[in-house]
Amino acid sequence: MVCLRNLLRRKARTTLCIAGIALAVMSTVTITATTTSYTTAIRGMNTLFTGDILVVSKSQIVLQALPISGGNLIETIEEEVKGIPEVEATVPLLFVFSTELRGTLEMVPINITVGTPPGNWTVLTGSTPLRAGGKWPSMNAVDEIVIGSCLADVHDIAVNSTIKIKGHDLTVRGVLDTRSAILGRTIIMPLKTAQEIYHYPMTVSMIVVKPEEGVNVEEVADRIEGKLNNPVERIKALTSDQRNSLIDPLLDEVNMWNLGISIVFFVTSVTIVTLVAMINVSERRRDFATLDALGASFTSKVLMVLTEIGFIGLLGSVIGIFLGVIATVIIISFYTYIPIQMVFFDIFSAVPPLLLAETVIYMVTASCVAGLIPAITVARTSIADILKAEY
Amino acid sequence: MEIKTVNLTKVYRLGSSMITAVNKVNFEVDEAKFIAVVGPSGSGKTTLLNLIGLNDYPTSGEIFIDDKDASLLSGSERRKIRLLRMGFVFQTFNLMPTLNALENVELPMALAGKPQREQREKALRLLGAVGLGKRLFHRPKELSMGEMQRVAIARALANNPEIIIADEPTGELDSKTAEEIISLLFEINRKEKTAVIVATHDEKIVRLADAIYTIQDGELRLKG
Numbered sequence: 001m002v003c004l005r006n007l008l009r010r011k012a013r014t015t016l017c018i019a020g021i022a023l024a025v026m027s028t029v030t031i032t033a034t035t036t037s038y039t040t041a042i043r044g045m046n047t048l049f050t051g052d053i054l055v056v057s058k059s060q061i062v063l064q065a066l067p068i069s070g071g072n073l074i075e076t077i078e079e080e081v082k083g084i085p086e087v088e089a090t091v092p093l094l095f096v097f098s099t100e101l102r103g104t105l106e107m108v109p110i111n112i113t114v115g116t117p118p119g120n121w122t123v124l125t126g127s128t129p130l131r132a133g134g135k136w137p138s139m140n141a142v143d144e145i146v147i148g149s150c151l152a153d154v155h156d157i158a159v160n161s162t163i164k165i166k167g168h169d170l171t172v173r174g175v176l177d178t179r180s181a182i183l184g185r186t187i188i189m190p191l192k193t194a195q196e197i198y199h200y201p202m203t204v205s206m207i208v209v210k211p212e213e214g215v216n217v218e219e220v221a222d223r224i225e226g227k228l229n230n231p232v233e234r235i236k237a238l239t240s241d242q243r244n245s246l247i248d249p250l251l252d253e254v255n256m257w258n259l260g261i262s263i264v265f266f267v268t269s270v271t272i273v274t275l276v277a278m279i280n281v282s283e284r285r286r287d288f289a290t291l292d293a294l295g296a297s298f299t300s301k302v303l304m305v306l307t308e309i310g311f312i313g314l315l316g317s318v319i320g321i322f323l324g325v326i327a328t329v330i331i332i333s334f335y336t337y338i339p340i341q342m343v344f345f346d347i348f349s350a351v352p353p354l355l356l357a358e359t360v361i362y363m364v365t366a367s368c369v370a371g372l373i374p375a376i377t378v379a380r381t382s383i384a385d386i387l388k389a390e391y
Numbered sequence: 392m393e394i395k396t397v398n399l400t401k402v403y404r405l406g407s408s409m410i411t412a413v414n415k416v417n418f419e420v421d422e423a424k425f426i427a428v429v430g431p432s433g434s435g436k437t438t439l440l441n442l443i444g445l446n447d448y449p450t451s452g453e454i455f456i457d458d459k460d461a462s463l464l465s466g467s468e469r470r471k472i473r474l475l476r477m478g479f480v481f482q483t484f485n486l487m488p489t490l491n492a493l494e495n496v497e498l499p500m501a502l503a504g505k506p507q508r509e510q511r512e513k514a515l516r517l518l519g520a521v522g523l524g525k526r527l528f529h530r531p532k533e534l535s536m537g538e539m540q541r542v543a544i545a546r547a548l549a550n551n552p553e554i555i556i557a558d559e560p561t562g563e564l565d566s567k568t569a570e571e572i573i574s575l576l577f578e579i580n581r582k583e584k585t586a587v588i589v590a591t592h593d594e595k596i597v598r599l600a601d602a603i604y605t606i607q608d609g610e611l612r613l614k615g
Contacts, residue, residue, distance in 0.1 A: 005489035290485040293446050294546075295474020296502050297467070383481075384447035387437050387558075 003308040010280070017276045018316040024269035025320025025359055026327060028262045033328040033351040035258045039251045041181045050240050053209040053221045055081060058234035062243060067095055067205045073235065075202045077228060084223055086215040091120045092204040094194045111151055113187045115194025121146070123208055125176060128183060133159045134174030142193050146174040150184030166197050179346045209237070266366065274370040277309050281378035286386050293383040305375035306368050313367025317360045325351050392457060392476055392553035392586065394420040394443055399452035401438050412438040414609035415452065420554065423584040425577065427597050430606035436590035437558050439606065443588065444477055444556045445469040474503055478547030482559035484539040486531040492518060492542045493527045499549040517545040521575060537568035544575055554586040555579065561593050569593060
């Protein structure tokens, strides 16, 4: 009671201290959660093509499984790849990024259009289901598409509605029921339709190669490169490991920076707590000396200070987590174009409960540790010391 | 409670010089006595009371509490004696600024682990007895100096002490209020049979005390 009353007595200082901790926690949570979300999303891109070989143009930059920049391939290459004995199946894909949609879609969202021959949808979507009422386009359909849930929600597109893309009317046959940042913004359509709409005749961005079971994937990739590379068409065949090796060092570095920044914020907040604890107890030496004269135990005096500091740490970290979660949701929503309410539904995948619990525990513990020396110092003050100093 | 000191000495180091605040004091407090210790500022009154109240350690000499050498007591035992057998009244009241009058009086009982209900009942009774029955929920800054000292006296009585040690209890008060506080301390001494040791300049206290000691340069003498 004495502790909490004292916090209220110094409202401005208590508020500033709590705000300082809240800010540090918010920054830590936001940075950790957003970078973790991004690294998870980037790593997650590779999961659908795990074990597969991606054949792309030599100049193509592949971010995990997405060909983000560079030249395309001539569609007929697929036949040559198929001709390699260890290759079980191939799927050509055409990726078109940041397409401007018009018609029913009034906004200009960032999205990914993927063209693939009908029947090969699951190469992209895995086991992702369609929302109720939806179905995959028929094998010979040319104007039927499937879109991600994010696009459907943002633009209020229902199953069987028609949208217009670059003058082409397309019927939405299904909506992917997914919270994936990538699939949620994806428009999947037949390869021929995509080539026609976006003017990429006979062109694909990549060919997904599924090697036969038991074969050495590295050797198959080498064989593909050996067979297909010629002065006219320069390609590269990337295995999962090769794709990961491109991005993993970068992601590891991001995580290191993330850890470093978190430590800086953590140390800053502990320093704030220590300083405030020092100031608080030095002002109240007389009170603690009086408690000593009245017969308060050393432990009870130390606990008084630690309770105050712990309370500041707890309140600061809870507020910081709340703000951090909001900031994370806004940042993720802003950069992924996923509506805020959808990010909120899936908040615990972006901001894991374990991270939140750890943050509270660390901050309260750190606050108590930071307050320990001031607490012990003031608990040793006797009334004789105070009166001696006064007289 | 009987308190006896034998050649009690306290020396402070002040820079390179040594100051003898209490010099070979032999002193005895019997049960239910009202004792005044009189001396000018810096004569060693407060130091003597701190030593007797087990708030400080002597440089040499002994303090006996009921014939038990206080130097042999552990910190915890000294603390329990202060908590349960002694009551302290300070010149500057030393009330907890964040607690109201009622909570300030409850504090020693809370430290002694007494039940909340008992704390509340006793605190109400004590504050009523010192005339603050209508100022229960006022914080120290909302009380006059006389009222604060009354709260401090009520707090000193909270755990039914055998002795009250009051260091200049009227030092901060005007003469009328000082008289009221003195009367209160006498009343407690007479009614509750609680021994009272008061360090003071106040002549009224001196006149009414059972024993008067003077202290000068740390040396204590019985005056009457």
